Amino acid sequence: MQKVSLALLKRRGFPSTSRCTHSSFQYANLVVERNTKKQRLPSDPDKLGFGRYFSNHMIDIDWDVKEGWFPPKIRPFQNFSIHPAAKALHYAQQIFEGLKAYYGVDGKIRVFRPELNMERMRRTARRATLPDFNTREALLLIDELIRVDADMVPKTDQASLYIRPMMFATDQNLGIGESSQVKWACFTAITGSYFNYDRGIRLLADPEMVRSWKGGVGQYKMGCNYAPTIFVGKMAAMHGCDQAMWLSGEDRLVTEAGAMNLFMLWTNEENELELITPPTDSGLLLPGITRQTVLELAREWDLMKVSETNFTMSQLVRAVREKRVHEFFVSGTAANVGPVSEILYCDKEREIMEKLHIPTMSSNMQFHKRLHSTLSDIHYGRIEKKEWQRIVEL
CATH class of the missing domain: 3.30.470.10 (Aminotransferase class 4, branched-chain amino acid transferase, N-terminal domain)
Structure with missing residues (x-):
């Protein structure tokens, strides 16, 4: 050097x-x-x-x-x-x-x-x-x-x-x-x-709209990442959706939703109950603080397999059709944990718009609600977790 x-x-x-x-x-x-x-x-x-x-x-x-x-x-x-x-x-x-x-x-x-x-x-x-x-x-x-x-x-x-x-x-x-x-x-x-959670969040998944790419700056909180998403947000609203769900590459990896991380609770191909979220090591998505907290809580509770693993849109579509998706939710500072009730998928290969109904709101587990209420309890001091709470002395 x-x-x-x-x-x-x-x-x-x-x-x-x-x-x-x-x-x-x-x-x-x-x-x-x-x-x-x-x-x-x-x-x-x-x-x-x-x-x-x-x-x-x-x-x-x-x-x-x-x-x-x-x-x-x-x-x-x-x-x-x-x-x-x-x-x-x-x-x-x-x-x-x-x-x-x-x-x-x-x-x-x-x-x-x-x-x-x-x-x-x-x-x-x-x-x-x-x-x-x-x-x-x-x-x-x-x-x-x-x-x-x-x-x-x-x-x-x-x-x-x-x-x-x-x-x-x-x-x-x-x-x-x-x-x-x-x-x-x-x-x-x-x-x-930030959202009205009573009906759940609706997402638009269009593979032609890309938020980030390998070698880019998708993992950083820069203003330049957000300006191009506003137009796609308007497109989502025109289709009756709240946010865009970002897909990546020819495999159409599921990455993020709007400016939020996302999670899926499903029964995977090995018949295991699994909470899955895309990994951050690809550089495609922002390593959210709420995302990290959700993972730490889920592992602490030990109710299911918890994975940071890529999954594709085709895997998601198949799992929804086979009724193996139990809950789908987003996480972020503004949103806390928010349930997703519907995904509108622009399937370019079949030239159709497919509406995927996600049973998050009617799920027996209501795992997203437990996460949301636990995080809120920690935020407002109903649950004490000193390593996550910085108290401002007045």
Whole structure:
């Protein structure tokens, strides 16, 4: 491996250790500016929706290739001032995360497994050639943001405080390359339920629409992954569906649903009761925190075989016809665990649209409901699982 001298790095504009004292922003340097105006929220949690009502403050941190990380600020929630040539606006050099804080039955505010979100964000930052930061420092800042806006955390188990950390390139240069200036920010939104689960979720499976591919960035939480899915979401809605179910390759591997991971509870070809979900090592799908939690709970309960294994659309169709599919559900931070009741499959080979009825809602096991209620109990402190609950001390 070729060695590059420190002098050469300096000439190329990389920061020296004398100018960049920290490889991460530091909570100890935080400056807080309080907002004098307060957000008004609807009193009915059912009217909150998702991501429409924002809190009063935000975290704002700048980074420069020569100076490193500037002191973090918590300031009133407001618009950014951004140069028209900022790389984030042209080349989608932007990443984000999503996690939640919950007001517990004991009056404590809990954030669910936030260290996993920060580690995933750092992996995504490396892939997007954005600067690294320290997980602990980021969590301390998010704790403080929640403390400042503690009165915005809904005091009901029908809503939560959604937390959106983000990082994007602000370099004022149209050249395609690493950005010499970056912003790390975080704001929160008061959110209600993401789906109406009473009838189950309907999915559109069209093999011509692809979300990710091997060697791509499907495993990272980048903004560029989401823009192309909006059109497909509109197509799904036109067919009476809630989301698209993404298929991959000539084998039509089942991968994800919308921006969520998915699971199937079935009796497999070996006549075993099995909970199956696609593996993340292919790079085709996002390694979700809720997905990981569902797997850990299912293995802890030991009620069935639990597998991270690929399965194809043809296997799914055959299993539905043979009545071997018991439940099909999605998982995600926004959705928690949501039942799938129907899949509309565009079978191009037979030139038909086949409607697959999934008996999730009428399943005798109701495994998805147990997962959903257990996760909710952990979120709101009815079940104590300290390794998954970060308590924000007020």
